[in-house]
Amino acid sequence: MNGTLAFIGQNIRRASILALGLGAGLTLCTGSRAVAADDTIKIGVVLPTTGSESKPGQYQKEGIELAIKQINDAGGISVKGKKLKIEEVFYDDGTDSKKSASLTERAMSSDGVVAVLGGYSTALGTAESVMADRYKTPWITTGAGATAIFGKGYQYAFGSLSPVALIGTTSAEFLGSLMDQGKLKKGLKVAMVVENTDHGTDYVQGFTEWSNKHAGYFQIVLNEKFELGATDFSGILQKVKNSHADIFLSDAHLPDYITMHRQYLQNGLHHQMVSYGARGPEANARQALGAGTDYIFAGIWWSNKLPYPQAKKFATDYKAFTGHDVDSWYAAPAYDGMRIVAQAIEAAGSLDKNAIRDALKKAQLKESVLPGQVLKFAANGQAEYPFVITQNKPDNKVDIVYPKDAATGEPVAPAPAK
Amino acid sequence: MDSVEYLDLLLKALLLAGVYAAMAVGMTVIYGVMKIVNLAHAGFLMLGAYFALEMFQRFHVDPILGSIIALPVFFLFGMAVHWLLVRWLPKSDTPTLASLLLMFGFWLVLQNIAYLVWGNEDQSILTPLTLSSVQFGQISIPKVNLVVFAAAVFCMVVLQIVFHRSWFGRSMRALIQNPYAAQIVGVDDQKTARLTFGLGTAFAGFAGGLLGMLFSFSPDFGRPFLLRSFVIIVLGGLESVSGVALGAVLLAILETFGINVPLPVYWHGWSFHYLPPSYQQVIPFALLVVVLLILPKGLSSLFSRKWKAA
Numbered sequence: 001m002n003g004t005l006a007f008i009g010q011n012i013r014r015a016s017i018l019a020l021g022l023g024a025g026l027t028l029c030t031g032s033r034a035v036a037a038d039d040t041i042k043i044g045v046v047l048p049t050t051g052s053e054s055k056p057g058q059y060q061k062e063g064i065e066l067a068i069k070q071i072n073d074a075g076g077i078s079v080k081g082k083k084l085k086i087e088e089v090f091y092d093d094g095t096d097s098k099k100s101a102s103l104t105e106r107a108m109s110s111d112g113v114v115a116v117l118g119g120y121s122t123a124l125g126t127a128e129s130v131m132a133d134r135y136k137t138p139w140i141t142t143g144a145g146a147t148a149i150f151g152k153g154y155q156y157a158f159g160s161l162s163p164v165a166l167i168g169t170t171s172a173e174f175l176g177s178l179m180d181q182g183k184l185k186k187g188l189k190v191a192m193v194v195e196n197t198d199h200g201t202d203y204v205q206g207f208t209e210w211s212n213k214h215a216g217y218f219q220i221v222l223n224e225k226f227e228l229g230a231t232d233f234s235g236i237l238q239k240v241k242n243s244h245a246d247i248f249l250s251d252a253h254l255p256d257y258i259t260m261h262r263q264y265l266q267n268g269l270h271h272q273m274v275s276y277g278a279r280g281p282e283a284n285a286r287q288a289l290g291a292g293t294d295y296i297f298a299g300i301w302w303s304n305k306l307p308y309p310q311a312k313k314f315a316t317d318y319k320a321f322t323g324h325d326v327d328s329w330y331a332a333p334a335y336d337g338m339r340i341v342a343q344a345i346e347a348a349g350s351l352d353k354n355a356i357r358d359a360l361k362k363a364q365l366k367e368s369v370l371p372g373q374v375l376k377f378a379a380n381g382q383a384e385y386p387f388v389i390t391q392n393k394p395d396n397k398v399d400i401v402y403p404k405d406a407a408t409g410e411p412v413a414p415a416p417a418k
Numbered sequence: 419m420d421s422v423e424y425l426d427l428l429l430k431a432l433l434l435a436g437v438y439a440a441m442a443v444g445m446t447v448i449y450g451v452m453k454i455v456n457l458a459h460a461g462f463l464m465l466g467a468y469f470a471l472e473m474f475q476r477f478h479v480d481p482i483l484g485s486i487i488a489l490p491v492f493f494l495f496g497m498a499v500h501w502l503l504v505r506w507l508p509k510s511d512t513p514t515l516a517s518l519l520l521m522f523g524f525w526l527v528l529q530n531i532a533y534l535v536w537g538n539e540d541q542s543i544l545t546p547l548t549l550s551s552v553q554f555g556q557i558s559i560p561k562v563n564l565v566v567f568a569a570a571v572f573c574m575v576v577l578q579i580v581f582h583r584s585w586f587g588r589s590m591r592a593l594i595q596n597p598y599a600a601q602i603v604g605v606d607d608q609k610t611a612r613l614t615f616g617l618g619t620a621f622a623g624f625a626g627g628l629l630g631m632l633f634s635f636s637p638d639f640g641r642p643f644l645l646r647s648f649v650i651i652v653l654g655g656l657e658s659v660s661g662v663a664l665g666a667v668l669l670a671i672l673e674t675f676g677i678n679v680p681l682p683v684y685w686h687g688w689s690f691h692y693l694p695p696s697y698q699q700v701i702p703f704a705l706l707v708v709v710l711l712i713l714p715k716g717l718s719s720l721f722s723r724k725w726k727a728a
Contacts, residue, residue, distance in 0.1 A: 051638050054538035095638075196696035225696040231633065231642045232437075234430045235677045236695040242423055242678075255540055258634040262542075265549045268558030288542030288634050292549050 040087035041077060041351060043068070043341065044107030046118035046128060047143070051095025052229055052255050055284060056330040057120050060142050061090065063331030064117055066321045067338035077346050086342065089113055097127035104128040108135035114351050115140065115341050117334070121253060122146040122164070122199040123228065132156035138357045140341055142334035145278075145301075146198030150380040156357050158381040160337035160370075164199050164251075167277055167299035168206025170387040171249065174297070174402040174411075175273060176210070176217050183413040184272060191222035191245035193236055193260075194277070195252055200225055203251035203277050221245050226260075228253065233260045237267055251277030258288050265292045272414035273297065281390050281398040283327040295415035297391040297401065302332035302370055305400045305408045306388070314369040333383075336375050340365040371406070426557045427674055433559070435670035436567030439663050440628060442647040442654075443573050444621030446662050449651060450594045451614040454504065455513045457521040459647060460640030461528030462619050466492065466626020467543075467635045468536060474543055481543050482565060485627030489620045496619025499524070500612045511597070532637035540634040548631055566628045570666075573621055577659050586613055649702040653709055655716025664717050673701050 045064055048057035068086045071077065076085040089111055093100035100119070107113045108131055115138040119125030125144020132139035133154050141149070145161035178184045192207065194200030204223060211218045222243040226236050237260070240248060248271040252260060257279040264274075273295075279285065280298030304315045304326050314335060318326040326332070341356075344363045348355035361377065368375040372385040389402035391411055399409030445459045466488050473484035503524060507517050547565070551558045581587035589610040592600035601607055629635075629643070650669055654661025677698055680690035693701075709716065 050533060050538055052636065054636065055540060058538065193695075225694060227696050227699050229642065230698070231646075232434060232673070234434060235674045235698060238423075238427060238430060238674070238678055239695070241426075255634060255636075258540060258542065262549070262632070262634075263560075266551055266558075266560030266562065268551050268553065284540050284542075284634075288540070288544060289549070290544055 039084065041079070041084050041345060042087050042089050042111070042113040043338070044089050044091065044104070044111065044113035044116035044118070046091045046093055046100060046103050046107065046116060047120055048095040048100075048124065049092045051093075053095040053121055053124070053253065055254060055282075056143065056328070057092075057095070059326075059328060059330035060118070060120050060334035062318070062322050063334030064088070064142070064338045066318055066331075067335045067342070069321065070317070071339070071342050077342050079345065079351065080349060091118075093118075093124060095124070097124050100124040101127040101131060104131045104139070105135070108132075108137040108139075113137070114345065114353060114356060117142055117337055117341065119144045120330070122149070122197050125149060125159075126198065129154060129157050136357075137353050138341070138344075138360055140337045140360075142337040143330070145382075146202050147380075147382065148198040148202075150382040154381065156353075158360055158377050158383075160333040160340070160375060160383050161301055162383055162385050162387060163206075164202035164278075165206035165209075166384075166387055167251070168203040168208075169210045170206075170299045170389060170402070171275055171277075171297075172207045172210035172214075172218070174299075174389045175247065176214060177402065178273075178411060178413045179217055183411070186216055187219055188217075188246040188272065189221045189244065190218045190247045190249060191240045191243045191271075192220060193222070193224050193226060193240060193248075193250045195228045195256065196225040197228055199277075200251045207249065218247075226252075226256075229256065231259070233263045234267070237263055237269065240264075241267070241269060245271060247271055247273045249275050249277075252279060254279055254282055254284065257282075258285050261285070261289055261292065261296075265289065270415075270417050274415065275299070278329070281328065281392055283325075283396075286392065286396055291394065293392050294394050295392060295412055297389055297411070299387045299389055300329040301387065302329040303388050303390050303398070303400050305390070305398065306369070306371065307406060307408075308369065308373055310367045310373070311369045332369050336365055336368050336370055339368075340375055422556050427678055428671075429557060429559060431671045431674035432667065433563040433567050434674060435663075435667040436563065436570040437629065437632065438646060438650055438666035438670055440566055440570040440573060440625040441622075441643045442650040442662050442666060443570070443577065443659065444618040444625065445647045446618075446651045446654070446659060447577065447590070447614055447621070448618035449513075450658075451590050452504070452611050453510060453513055454507070454517045454521065455648070456618065457518060457644065458499075458525040458528060459618075459622055460644040461525040462492065462496075462622035463626035463629060463640040463643060464532060464635065464637060465528060466623035467630030467639055468532065468541070468626075469623060470627030470630045471541055471543055474545075481545060481627060481631050482547075485569070485624050488623040488627050492623025493616040493620035495616075495623070497612050497616035499619065500615035504615055505608060505612070509597075529637045536637065538636060540636050541630075542634045543630050545631070562631045566632065569624070569628055570663075573624070574659060574663055580617075581659070586610065590614060646702055649706045652706055653717055658716060661716050668717065669702055669705065672705065673698055676701050 047061050072085045076083040091103040107116050117140050119128045119141035120143025122144045125141040129149045133156050138156050140158045142160050145164040147163045179186045257276040275297050278300050280296045286293050315326050340363050344359035348359040365375040370385050371388050378384050388400050390398050391401045400406050401411035445456050448456045469488050470481040470484035473479040474481050547561050551560045589605045592605050650665040653665030676693045677695045680692050683691045
């Protein structure tokens with residue numbers, strides 16, 4: 001018995017020495033990391049590169065990494081007379097909102113980042129947003145555009161996407177302009193089917209507000225929500241069919257857009273105008289559905305057709321950096337989101353998170369690649385710049401069709417029946 | 419809604435039932451014989467979709483033919499998985515935690531292999547059949563859904579024949595009814611289990627190929643189907659193939675009609691309301707709870723005929 005106790009005691013002592021050694025080692029490692037942190041600025045990036053939102057997440061990651069590369073190639077960010085390079089700390093949240101929130105928390109609380117970018121989509125961005133004020137760390141969502149995130153009085157939350165409600169408003173304006181031109185008749189029936197997220201709610205709100213202010217343009221005959229990531233839309237599409245609407249408006253994320261429009265086509269549906277909110281011109285969708293995506297219009301945050309020289313340069317640089325074309329809007333707000341953070345750090349002149357937050361509130365990114373060419377944040381932290389409306393044309397072509405001063409082609413309305 | 423619209427809804431529900439039955443049947447046979455809730459079923463569906471895609475892109479094989487080719491390929495794959503992993507599980511009359519963890523872990527492994535091989539992009543199979551439909555008056559029926567429905571019926575018929583007309587089927591039925599008695603009378607439980615796992619995997623691969631024609635897919639494909647498959651096999655009776663068909667039809671009808679037909683609701687007087695489509699997912703789970711409470715052996719226990727094991 002005594003022998004056994006002595007054996008246990010000896011092992012406890014050994015374990016204690018081992019634990020002390022391990023602790024000392026970890027302290028040394030942390031110390032060396034702190035030394036390394038003096039030469040770099042750590043920026044956390046939390047995005048989905050696996051799971052259902054992996055594609056947009058990957059594009060946003062590429063946009064951020066292109067901006068970091070360009071900033072580092074130019075010498076880095078000037079802080080107190082010293083040029084510091086940006087070090088990206090990347091986290092894949094796997095399109096899981098709980099994981100997204102916990103990774104953001106980890107970045108802010110223990111990984112020593114001065115700011116976090118990310119949060120695609122609205123669902124994941126909403127989960128992340130609560131961490132910013134808790135850890136008093138600037139958080140810039142590059143992929144969540146729902147206004148609800150910015151209506152909670154957060155002081156450290158910013159967003160490089162214009163409010164989703166503006167997509168609905170701009171879509172209504174665009175359709176209204178087609179009615180004014182006589183391409184569509186006034187008073188058309190509209191069926192709206194949107195995802196059951198703040199994104200979908202904001203889209204409907206934007207559209208209905210415009211419609212209510214401009215009587216006689218639209219008659220909304222169906223307004224329904226669907227479950228994000230659903231596998232079958234035949235039931236809800238039957239409701240669309242039974243509503244005998246002239247215009248079909250949805251607000252969906254990329255996988256839902258592909259699945260829903262596939263079933264829309266399989267069920268032989270046709271409307272004078274069709275939109276899936278911010279989705280439409282994505283190469284994956286066009287590859288998946290071929291000519292079935294022709295004439296779909298989308299209200300998007302960015303298009304590679306924008307006539308600005310900096311937008312053209314961004315598209316060229318992006319292709320050289322990633323090896324593929326920038327075929328959707330996702331990368332541009334992420335690219336400018338990183339650039340405005342870098343500008344704010346330089347303006348703050350320190351790595352103090354409060355100073356960076358204050359600088360972000362005042363920041364104005366001139367020569368932004370986004371519509372309007374200036375990125376700045378409103379009082380609630382959300383960017384506000386105009387949307388462009390694109391329309392898919394045959395042979396995988398896409399044109400900006402609204403507003404007129406940015407248009408690269410004429411809108412086709414009503415969409416021809418196949 | 420007029421009668422044509424009701425008929426349209428009914429046809430859509432039956433076609434959806436075909437999709438549900440195709441995806442659930444493989445899971446059912448494995449549960450019936452081995453009492454394993456095969457969480458890797460979603461991974462096999464996903465691999466089936468990628469198999470059909472590869473056959474289509476590399477060898478220009480039509481995805482329907484690709485799905486048929488998947489049957490023997492996935493049968494062998496399933497037997498290999500059983501030989502490598504599943505046969506080491508402790509035998510039990512009820513699902514064990516070890517089997518759940520093993521199959522869940524294997525699903526994650528399959529997912530991550532798929533991420534390595536095919537990346538994270540959403541893939542689709544686009545053929546002239548994909549977007550085409552058959553028109554019956556005002557009713558439009560997608561051709562792909564008809565193919566999937568026919569394939570589901572084919573799977574059921576093949577299983578019925580296997581169950582009733584082959585030594586293998588008799589062994590399966592014996593193991594389902596009483597595994598101990600079956601072994602006493604000479605049924606080789608390991609061999610039957612290996613063949614059953616192969617058969618279940620083959621049906622999953624076949625269904626995955628067909629589902630790849632209906633949906634876009636990524637390595638995460640199959641997760642929502644897994645939950646519905648589970649609901650269907652509980653509805654149908656955990657060991658009944660005929661019950662799967664019944665469960666699939668019931669679930670599809672409730673899901674389709676639930677959001678399209680107004681239901682009477684009493685709130686300060688009677689009124690009729692639609693179930694919002696965003697609550698469509700509630701239907702299978704509400705049904706699951708009700709059936710587990712009222713008919714824990716599934717819908718097929720309502721019938722006097724012995725449908726167990728077909």
